Amino acid sequence: MEVGSPLSIQVVSDGRAGIENQALGLAEAIQRLVPADISIKRIRWRPMFDRLPSALKTEAMLDPGSDAPFPSPTEPWPDLWIATGRATLPLSVAVRQRSGGRTFVVQTQDPRSNPSRFDMVVAPAHDGLSGDAVFEIIGSPHRITPDRIAAAAVAFAERLDPLPHPRVAVLIGGRSAAFDLTPAHAIGLADDIAAAIAAAGGSLMLTFSRRTPSEARRIMTERLSILPGLIWDETGENPLFAFLQSADHILVTEDSANMATEAASTGKPVRILPMVPRKPSGKFARLHADLEAHGATRPFDGDLTPWTYVPLNETARAARAVLEAMAAR
The missing domain is CATH 3.40.50.2000 (Glycogen Phosphorylase B;)
Known part of the structure; x- marks a missing residue:
């Protein structure tokens, strides 16, 4: 990231709204804290390769209708990659390696693999995931404000x-x-x-x-x-x-x-x-x-008596944690 330029954020998912909104919600929360440009990539694997273990998947196995997940040789790597869902896991690991550390890689949800393969995993506390790279939140990131x-x-x-x-x-x-x-x-x-x-x-x-x-x-x-x-x-x-x-x-x-x-x-x-x-x-x-x-x-017990509480704002808390981790690195 050049001094004075907006943070470039790439959001990656398989395009399903409930999945994409987790990564996009976190990206938008970061954008509310610092100047940032967000791009969205939607990917899917060819059916014959979809159920392969992540370690065996390569970019050539992506469906032709997918967005190209990685920049061309003449394009810069994004400053921040935020991905959600099983389909994105091999790409998240690959971008961390190929970018030579230029891209900070964040995975939301439990990746069901070693969290150290990513720079940060923003994981639901109820999944019980642990590790130095894990940042726990209640529930999932989202776009509600x-x-x-x-x-x-x-x-x-x-x-x-x-x-x-x-x-x-x-x-x-x-x-x-x-x-x-x-x-x-x-x-x-x-x-x-x-x-x-x-x-x-x-x-x-x-x-x-x-x-x-x-x-x-x-x-x-x-x-x-x-x-x-x-x-x-x-x-x-x-x-x-x-x-x-x-x-x-x-x-x-x-x-x-x-x-x-x-x-x-x-x-x-x-x-x-x-x-x-x-x-x-x-x-x-x-x-x-x-x-x-x-x-x-x-x-729910049939009663509609109201009560009050502090609104849950875990997406914003995760956004601050991502920026702090990027600054520390």
Whole structure:
């Protein structure tokens, strides 16, 4: 990095929003602290090579539709490389070697390999990762900021502003390795949510994730449509950020570290909705214990009494740690 020039940051992922937003959120948090230019690279491997161990993958195995991850011989290496997800691991290791140390390499999430292969790993505390290169945070980095959600709410103001208080944002996940949302559970969950909002005289703002099973989505939409509010039907812009801004309370299913962490960054009361466990998941139990200890979350029990806490701001804390580590090196 030349003196007086902006920090050059390259964000790398497989392009899935939930994955990319972790690296991009950290990059944007750094950009709020120092002048920086951010570029985004989306990569994927050819199907025949995708499941190979990272150590065996080479750049030639990337899908032709991928962005070129490394600069051309005439281009400079970025000052900072921030990558997220399994697909990026061999590229992160390679850029650290090829750049000759000119690029500071940060990996978010647990890379499930030796953290010393990277300059820094910004890892969720609930993963239990340790090492000199590891910086632990509660949950995952994300892009939620007060300014961002306030700006997003403008486009939905006409539909959300007339809704009665308390306004309850409900963020529904779905099937994963650890959890499921069965039709029977969707019925019970919807009825419990409807009863709580009706008792409070409030309104509903509901959005689903890509992992929500279609039958669970249908059931919950049908049963919750009796409430005043807005249920996103997946047409047009996702109102998630607007919901977070407009909400008095947030309900989020326990299966998503990203959704829970984002909700806790708002400073609004967050209640955790139970899912159907598919297998024991100690890491999710640790995450929810951390969020509850911070004061951000409580289990959903039908009560919508508010409380206050200091908004969770782990992305900014990680951003400061990255800059300090770069300066120290």
